[in-house]
Amino acid sequence: MTNTKKGTLFALALLPAAAFAQAANPAPMAREGTYEQTLCFGGPVHVIGASDADRYGTYQLTGGTQSATKAFDSMSMECIGTFEMRSGVYRHKGYCLFQDVSGDKFHVADTATPQAYTVEMLGGTGKFSGITGSATVVRLGAMTPVRQGTLQGCRRVTGSYKLP
Numbered sequence: 001m002t003n004t005k006k007g008t009l010f011a012l013a014l015l016p017a018a019a020f021a022q023a024a025n026p027a028p029m030a031r032e033g034t035y036e037q038t039l040c041f042g043g044p045v046h047v048i049g050a051s052d053a054d055r056y057g058t059y060q061l062t063g064g065t066q067s068a069t070k071a072f073d074s075m076s077m078e079c080i081g082t083f084e085m086r087s088g089v090y091r092h093k094g095y096c097l098f099q100d101v102s103g104d105k106f107h108v109a110d111t112a113t114p115q116a117y118t119v120e121m122l123g124g125t126g127k128f129s130g131i132t133g134s135a136t137v138v139r140l141g142a143m144t145p146v147r148q149g150t151l152q153g154c155r156r157v158t159g160s161y162k163l164p
Helices: 003-024
Strands: 032-049 055-067 076-086 089-099 105-112 117-124 132-139 150-162
Touching: 032 076, 076 105, 117 150
Parallel strands: none
Antiparallel strands: 032 055, 032 150, 055 076, 076 089, 089 105, 105 117, 117 132, 132 150
8 A cells, every 4th residue: 555545544534533523622602692591400498487478498409401502501500599488579599500511610699589580690610710691580380399398490591691
């Protein structure tokens, strides 16, 4: 076999490896943009029933995301928080950590009041380092808990972000 043929065969053998190398290093994330996620979760909830109109509680949830915006798709999620229902008025404050398949993370604070359900991006690591932004949240239907003392649900999150 001539050197030219050997060189051609060697180059052809490397093509699949080059294709995988490009897939492993995706294009960098845009410095600012919008995103929409659907996130679904479940986990334990603890509720204290003080009266018919007053309840207080905590939750610890895990779940995952789906998004057409690649950087926000297929992320795992962990959240903790507290909530209250006083005189029939609901409020909650929580914190969530999102992690993508490469291990890059961002964290948020979410707040629900009678007026709005919002998210504030607080920071991140890797490609999310220094991220800021905000989003609104909409509850997607109601789910019956799989067992007493748990909470399940899905939310639609729509927002914007900026990176330094």
